[in-house]
Amino acid sequence: MAWTYPISWTKGALITVADLNTYLRDNMKDIYTVIAVQTETLLKNNSAAFSDLVGMSFSVLSGEVWSFHAWSYWNSGTTPDAKWTVTAPAASTGRFGLAGGGIPLTAGNETTFGNSIAITSSGSSNQLVNLAAYITAGANGTIQLQAAQNTATAADSNWYLNSFIIAHRVSA
Amino acid sequence: MAKWIDPRPWVTGEYIHQDLFNVALRDNMLALRQQKIRQTADVAKTTTTLDNLTGLELPVLQGEMWHFQTFVFFTSNATANLKLAFKSENVLGTATNGIMFGRYGLWGSGAPIVSGHVVTYVASPGATEIVAITTATSLADMCVLSGTVLATVDGFIQAMGAQSTASGTTTFRENSFILAWRVDQ
Numbered sequence: 001m002a003w004t005y006p007i008s009w010t011k012g013a014l015i016t017v018a019d020l021n022t023y024l025r026d027n028m029k030d031i032y033t034v035i036a037v038q039t040e041t042l043l044k045n046n047s048a049a050f051s052d053l054v055g056m057s058f059s060v061l062s063g064e065v066w067s068f069h070a071w072s073y074w075n076s077g078t079t080p081d082a083k084w085t086v087t088a089p090a091a092s093t094g095r096f097g098l099a100g101g102g103i104p105l106t107a108g109n110e111t112t113f114g115n116s117i118a119i120t121s122s123g124s125s126n127q128l129v130n131l132a133a134y135i136t137a138g139a140n141g142t143i144q145l146q147a148a149q150n151t152a153t154a155a156d157s158n159w160y161l162n163s164f165i166i167a168h169r170v171s172a
Numbered sequence: 173m174a175k176w177i178d179p180r181p182w183v184t185g186e187y188i189h190q191d192l193f194n195v196a197l198r199d200n201m202l203a204l205r206q207q208k209i210r211q212t213a214d215v216a217k218t219t220t221t222l223d224n225l226t227g228l229e230l231p232v233l234q235g236e237m238w239h240f241q242t243f244v245f246f247t248s249n250a251t252a253n254l255k256l257a258f259k260s261e262n263v264l265g266t267a268t269n270g271i272m273f274g275r276y277g278l279w280g281s282g283a284p285i286v287s288g289h290v291v292t293y294v295a296s297p298g299a300t301e302i303v304a305i306t307t308a309t310s311l312a313d314m315c316v317l318s319g320t321v322l323a324t325v326d327g328f329i330q331a332m333g334a335q336s337t338a339s340g341t342t343t344f345r346e347n348s349f350i351l352a353w354r355v356d357q
Binding site (some may be wrong): 003005006007008009010011013015023024027028030031033067069094095097098099100101102103104105106107108109110119130132134168170 | 201348
């Protein structure tokens with residue numbers, strides 16, 4: 001599967017199976033994009049255990065290569081800060097990371113899916129981070145974003161609904 | 173020819189005219205086109221001299237305009253910080269001035285050094301064609317280069333990186349990547 005510049009169709013030309021497979025099927029597979037939205041707010045209080053950001057996920061097949069960028073709206077105090085991770089099917093490879101207004105804690109990018117990437121919080125203001133990843137799926141399954149407090153603290157931290165993820169299939 | 177037009181319904185018994193295919197398939201497929209490009213190896217830097225980030229090269233054909241975002245995974249330190257740039261190349265891969273136009277900028281966990289965005293693509297980026305950012309930590313981090321580019325001839329823009337101040341080692345990681353989308357023209 002790879003992109004091929006579409007031909008210009010001409011009068012009287014036979015529309016072949018190969019043409020449709022190359023310029024329609026393969027190109028549509030190449031531009032396949034998943035856009036998913038977080039459907040409920042995640043509330044964490046005194047918990048550093050990861051939970052799913054519900055809806056921030058997409059399905060993959062073994063061997064597929066995907067890239068995504070995601071925008072996560074959140075609010076947390078300066079003691080709990082915040083952390084995210086990306087879970088992926090077993091044996092998946094690649095790298096994921098985040099950029100935002102804070103400074104990385106422990107790591108701002110990772111190659112082991114399920115490990116945390118964390119960032120300092122500026123305080124009680126609503127904040128935004130951008131997560132990104134390049135992944136080769138090791139098995140059929142789901143790419144899922146998760147979040148938690150970086151330090152368990154008896155205060156509310158929120159990851160808000162309507163955060164979103166845009167995933168592009170690189171190859172199938 | 174990258175202007176999206178909502179496809180019209182196909183009608184039973186209709187003659188499939190070439191113009192319908194060219195508008196509904198060719199042109200719309202061009203308008204929807206994306207590029208997804210991966211850095212294929214780590215690039216370690218101990219100097220302020222820009223080097224290519226291997227594989228992070230966006231092809232652009234004459235007359236095309238693209239919007240792109242480049243997600244750069246890196247490790248640096250608070251002295252070295254980080255700088256990035258794009259150089260313009262012709263279709264043979266030769267660095268060339270005056271063929272790519274637009275603007276690109278950088279954001280991440282740090283503050284801009286010298287400049288956070290620049291307005292041109294040149295063959296050999298100098299002080300006014302780089303974007304740089306502070307890094308407050310030696311931990312792994314990520315930053316984002318966003319921009320637009322319009323090509324007057326077929327060619328490429330190649331991402332480059334270096335330390336802002338020579339100190340220790342700054343590594344630009346494999347699997348950093350560019351996502352690019354055609355601008356509706």
